[in-house]
Amino acid sequence: MSNAVNTSSLGPTRTDAFAKRLKQRYTAERRFRALGMGAIVFSVSVLVFLLGNMLINGIGGFQRAEVEVTIDFPASGLSGDVASLSAPSAIQTLEMQGLDQIVAFYAEKQLGTDGAAEVSRDAWRDVAAELQADPTLIGRTEAFNLAASSNLAAGLAGEGSPEMQALAQRLVSEGRLAKNWDSGFLTRSDATSPQQVGIWGALKGSIFTMIVTFVLAFPIGVLAALYLEEYAPKNRWTELIEVSINNLAAVPSIIFGLLGLAVFLTLFPNLRSAPLIGGMTLALMTMPVIVISGRNAIKAVPPSIRDGALAVGASPVQVVFHHVLPLALPGMLTGTIIGMARALGETAPLLLIGMRAFVATPPDGFTSPATVLPMQIFLWSDEIDRGFVERTSAAIIVLLLFLMLMNGLAIYLRNKFEKTW
Amino acid sequence: MSPITLFLIAVGLGLIGWLAGRAKAWSFQKENPDVRPAARPVYYAWYVAVWVIVPVLAFAVAWSLIAPQLIMQSVLASPAAEVLPSFGFEREAWIAEARAVATGNAVGVFNEEAAALVEPFREAIGRYNLIGIAITILIAFAGGAWSFLRVKPDFRARTKVERTVMTVLLLASLVAILTTFGIVASLVFETVRFFGMVSPIDFLFGTFWAPDPMSNPANPDGSRYGAIPLFWGTILIGAIIAMIVAIPLGLMSAVYLTQYADPRLRAWIKPALEILAGVPTVVYGYFAALTIAPAIRDAAVAVGISGASTESALAAGVVMGVMIIPFVSSMADDAMAAVPGAMRDGSLAMGATQSETIKRVLFPAALPGIVAGIMLAVSRAIGETMIVVMAASPAANLTANPLEPMSTVTVQIVKLLTGEQTTEHPATLSAFALGFVLFVVTLVLNIIALRVVKRFREAYE
Secondary structure, three states, X not given: OHHHHXXXXXXXXXXXXXXXXXXXXXXXXXXXXXXXXXXXXXXXXXXXXXXXXXXXXXXXXXXXXXXXXXXXXHHHOOOOOHHHHOOOOHHHHHHHOOHHHHHHHHHHHHHOHHHHOOEOOOHXXXXXXXXXXXXXXXXXXXXXXXXXXXXXXXXXXXXXXXXXXHXXXXXXXXXXXXXXXXXXXXXXXXXXXXXXXXXXXXXXXXXXXXXXXXXXXXXXXXXXXHHHHHXXXXXXXXXXXXXXXXXXXXXXXXXXXXXXXXXXXXXXXXHOOOHHHHHHHXXXXXXXXXXXXXXXXXXXXXXXXXXXXXXXXXXXXXXXXXXHHHHHHHHHHHXXXXXXXXXXXXXXXXXXXXXXXXXXXXXXXXXXXXXXHHHHHHHHHOOOOHHHHHHHHHHHHHHHHHHHHHHHHHHHHHHHHOOOO | OOHHHHHHHHHHHHHHHHHHHHHHHHHHHHHOOOOOOOOOHHHHHHHHHHHHXXXXXXXXXXXXXXXXXXXXXXXXXXXXXXXXXXXXXXXXXXXXXXXXXXXXXXXXXXXXXXXXXXXXXXXXXXXXXXXXXXXXXXXXXXXXXXXXXXXXXXXXXXXXXXXXXXXXXXXXXXXXXXXXXXXXXXXXHHHHHHHHHOOHHHHHHOOOEOOOOOOOOOOOOHHHEOOHHHHHHXXXXXXXXXXXXXXXXXXXXXXXXXXXXXXXXXXXXXXXXXXXXXXXXXXXXXXXXXXXXXXXXXXXXXXXXXXXXXXXXXXXXXHHHHHHHHHHHHHHHHHHHOOOHHHHHHHHHOOOOHHHHHHHHHHHHHHHHHHHXXXXXXXXXXXXXXXXXXXXXXXXXXXXOXXXXXXXXXXXXXXXXXXXXXXXXXXXXXXXXXXHHHHHHHHHHHHHHXXXXXXXXXXXX
């Protein structure tokens, strides 16, 4: 009884207005929460859409339309012996013996006149390459899958002119035209026809460029981080160094392209579009990232280790190189890999230093003209040809795979070497 | 002789010096075990190696600059050089061809006349290579001998070696200053040259942008270099449309992930957002140009808006906003994590709901950090290149309608520097002026943002 009297004297705690307000507040709470959920769902679905889009388009890019042509070598009059075919000049020899005409003859015989015209003009080179790889073919009858022309490929995809579509249907029903896995996509270089392109040239250029970037940025970045974190006195100079490193990390990448153009290409004008110059430009961009992550890794090494080493008589240089650096190195590597992944995907600075040229042969050194994977994607994206859309997406898949591999490695290293003192 | 060969020679000779120094240090330790040397053998080894490598590398740098000129002189002095035209483009071309053949970079000459020069070239290159190697070995021997003779038990090799190490460390950290200096110098130099041809007032306040790289460079039309449409396009795409997408989505993602989400969900979502941040911009650009831009145009046409373009500012801005989401989200995450837990707990203990706590306590307390993060995001968006190069328009257009084509500063830099151009033309130089403006603006944004973050972090400690 007394309880009831007491509460009523304080007034009811849950008036209608209170309950209404509380309900409103809980509704607002739920709304806010739903908004947060919505933001996450949106971001993740964009990611899924982006990756799904590339994947669906890109799967087609790893295939190409190929027509089957059977060539009867003994009857063709090719007079090459096994030894001459394994020589490096075999392609020229075969060309002089009219291999291109032989391929055209058999194509016409089996595909009809309208079909033969749609075998890619460079198809005989593939035949020559296979002969070179396996010279005993010359004594046999062998079926080859040769690249179809872009027009026929479009016809197979249900696009292009009605005649091409009809021809594609006829050849498919004869079992002579199919979309096959194109292993050459990973081993060829840029070309003018989507049926003949590959990404090996760009991939090789990317690898060369990354080697230069790593060789320059990693030692400089690690040494600079060591100096700033362990030895640098607090004065104006070191402050200037710190400020410039922090600013460089936030400077737009295209500005580094302008620097490369104005400085590196003026110093080395005949190295335009070489991996060396590209790597140097990207190294300047990557170095601040390595310094910043390296300093964090050094900071994480507990002072007791330094004190212990100093206490037994090590010099400051010995402390750092014998104790701090080995302990901080995994953390530094993680930052370096992340920085390198960023450099691998970078296009804008390389655009300015001339790495957008059409390069049909893979680079054979650090100073020969090259293109890189993101640049290849950019160049192909300008081609409106339907075949190039698929090829571009396929190249994007390769690029993303590389990036995920690098980031996965960084995460693995971080987890493996993460230490708590 | 290529720099790489010289470098390898330097390393090889250095290794010999290293081994010799160490052997000597060991030997005097063995001969007289009672006397303790001032340093361990490895430091004597490094001491000798440094005295071999550093002079050799210094010589290699100098030689790779001097040698081509000496070779050139000796070729020109040869009788074969008399066939050369006395000056002009042809002369340069022939010389370049002959050099390429002599160094093995080309198989044959295009101009028959250049063939006569190949032999003198080959001979001169061979001669100066020999001289270079001889001097290299001489220098290495001199440095090695001098340092080797100083290797004695009472010689403090460690301090000397450590001084070298410190110098190398200092030099490495100076690269950052050199890079900054290089950027500023190259931008300022070219910008000043540009302003010598086109008045800065025309450039900064003009409203018509249409540089013609093919026009007469001696007499540029200043009225074609008005950059206002570019600045406007950059601001609309990078600072307005992209931020309208990125700020709410980024903030709400951060709020949900830090305040509401189950740890297991967070463990999946956070890496997913990081993937979004790690996708190269060229992929976003491709996505914007091929998927988003046509979709936006079709949508606009479907609701009856005429004049919608596939190169609309909207497509580039929206995709850029998506790219920035993870960036804003992680900055907001940091800022909110810096707010002391006691403030949040106090609000919750008073009976505030979680969203009220976030809106009235967490956000205001984290606001400086969030604003700084947004400034960094803006600075990143206006410097972003590939998305706009692929999805925005090359034609500058001063309009408020986001469905119309619009160009940005970075698009113009790429456009002006990737076509046929001469370095002397104002159209080429204007790209550097645009780059300079971009650099200054992003620098100011970054400096302010970093200052704000620093002050804000200290406030609660």
